[in-house]
Amino acid sequence: MLYREAGQFKSTYAEDQQIFPIRQDRVAVLALLVVAFVVVPLVANQYWLSAILTPFLIFALAALGLNILTGYAGQLSLGTAAFMAAGAFMAYNFVLRMPWLGIIPSFILAGICAAAVGIVFGLPSLRIKGFYLAVATLACQFFVLWAIQRIGWFTNNSATGVITAQSVEILGYAFDSPERKYLLTLAIVAVLALLAKNLMRSETGRAFMAVRDMDVAASVIGIPMMKTKLLAFAISSFYCGVAGALYAYTYLGTVEPEAFTLDLSFRILFMIIIGGVGSILGSFLGAAFITLLPIFLNVLFGAASHTFGLDISHAIVSNIELMIFGGLIIFFLIVEPHGLARLWQIAKEKLRLWPFPH
Amino acid sequence: MSREQRIGETVLSVENVSLAFGGVKALQDVSFDVREHEVRAIIGPNGAGKSSMLNVINGVYHPQQGTIRLCANGAWKQFHDMDSHEAAAMGIARTFQNIALFKGMTVLDNVMTGRNLKMRASFVEQAIWIGRARREELEHRRAVEEIIDFMEIQHIRKAPVGKLPYGLQKRVELARALAAEPRLLLLDEPMSGMNLEEKQDMCRFVLDVNDHYGTTVVLIEHDMGVVMDISDRVVVLDYGRKIADGTPDEVRANQAVIDAYLGVAH
């Protein structure tokens, strides 16, 4: 009953086009933003900020990127981590060699470099589809990692292949504490998420979905295949590239190419499967779920060990975690292929009537 | 003004088109023309090559021989190698036998995709949602809503297309084709799988499109009643060849057509 739309009429198309047409939604999102920007930094401790919230935002951004490519445009990609790596290492190089640029422009340029890589490895999508394309993206994943490791320029000829991200400074204001890193990440992710939402609501988003659903028909009604597919790869890789740069600068600090393996690509794929393909909200839900699950499991097993006096080794917990991830993927694919985002929508539908029975 | 008076000059000319898939000859030396504002039917038994013919006209298949000539703004353009994306740019829109809607999107979004060729804003503008992108989106929304009204599908505009019954999906597909404001509309069995009432509705829509928007219509149809009622001229294909071409009455009386397709009333 709290959630009813009754009385909220839209009298112009502009009103109908809003991202949050229902007033309750708008209020909720505003509240959420206030909490995220203002309350959290004041209240949360260091651990939560640096080990949970910041990586959650970063992965959400990467998941958003992958969702644009795989969820909206239907091009399955297993090379997400490679695009993130491209962003991370290019950001490093921009900051290193052109320090006058500033960190935000460096991030943007890094994203553009990642987008370029995305376009190159997206070219096969013009001829191959579905999971053959996934194989092509695997080629990208392996090749990019190899290139970063072997071509010294990327790591500034570091002997170990490891780089250290420089400190983040914007106009003299240093972002060195967990709170500041969190806020910077939050700001960047929030802006990019808004841009993505706008984009997916407009013609570009529709073109992507058309290509996903039936590309022959899309071509027949005039949607240009090549331009659309490559744009999807470019935008998606841009987002992943920026996520990678953030990963290096506001989370990892010390970056090695091994941080961007196929495993990470799978992780992000899992995030969008569980969270909901083709949904911006889903990217966030999935990222939250996968970031929080290991912590939840650790707490659970910790409590179980205490209450039952069992000694459950760390190794076993992490293996069980693997099994749960895999199991959840299968579960969601069978039960709710549109993931948590759809479950959330269903919950909202039910909220309309609650507390009345029908 | 009656329909016969409104029919103009030739706007599409199919000349000696032959199409083969490997060893299978789908079309053999087919020629016919289509005049502006008319409703042209293509009929024939299954496998006669009717869908292939439409596919050739709108660039999905490329014929091994022959050309398609299209009159655009008084000038003739000739192709045998046009691709479907170019065809759309030239004002040809179509519907498919097995509905080719985008199942993951709503009705409104599906019809809006029909406007894609008219949208000019770049993706950056769309992402920021200012100025041109915003205006365009609202403008085209207005145009699309008119078409939705016309096709009487307002009540389902936000429904995901995959969940709609077959008849409504066909209507949505037609709406999407109309959204492009085409000069030439190709309809592949728009009434298949429909009951009598739905067929009547669809006929009405096709005729309204032809009257109201002046769109030239080429349609494939099996229901002879429909064909006789709404078409101005008919082409008959059999085994990839044209066996008759003329008004519905002429074609109905043609012996070759009766033998191949219509049969005789007992």
Added chain:
Amino acid sequence: MLIGGLLAGVMYSLVALGFVLIYKASGVFNFAQGAMVFLAALTFVSLLERGVNFWVALVITLAVMVVLGISIEKVVLRPLVNQPPITLFMATIGLTFVLEGLSQAVWGSQPHGLDLGIADLPMQWLADATGMFISQFDLFASGIAAVLVASLAIFFQYTRIGRALRAVADDHQAALAVGIPLKHIWAIVWSVAGFVALVAGLMWGARNGVQYSLTFIALKALPVLILGGFESIPGAIVGGLIIGASEKLAEVYIGPMVGGGIESWFAYAIALLFLLVRPQGLFGEKIIDRV
């Protein structure tokens, strides 16, 4: 060296065979095949280390794989019967994680050595006679692969079950309509694939040790399948040989020019080329999209 590459390729083919089987019979690309290889090898080795007799361990592991096959069919495949192949593929990715976690949770995660009694040493008499260094082990592996391929090929071509499997791979619905018991068929197929996984696991485990990295063999098998065609048993062999050989040759000849380590992606580069030029592989069937 070419021979070395070819023989390494045979090892790839062994793994690829498992994929082909499942794809041939159920149209599913089983990404979890690598994890199955790992599970089989790990189970076998762990049993051996606990003092179980070689042949008994083999039988037990085989039984485990069969049970696994049947449960996978029941829990994962049946609910997803009419979903698009991409969904099934993603489900097998999930399955991979489940199996990896399971194997290590049950048997622990240390690497194990596996000794099959055949040394990985060059055969002296051949070296003396022709100057070629071919390891006994590689030869043995090729022999096993040859036997496997021959028996599988006969199975598919000439037996009733084989025919039924091919029907199922073509069209689930149609196969159901003619009365082929889908569930039994799939259980059979996955079990056979499990057996192939076991053989591959033993071979690879003996050569490289049984450890977590075994699961990544699946990734190497993908280019093999693209080259050979997903549904072709001879294709898996030929593809494996070509990939094995070219990888080695590329590493030796092109490698030094670009800093080495090309092996990680060269196979994929070849696969990519094939995808663009001849996506159905050397032996596969062309897929035509109807509008």
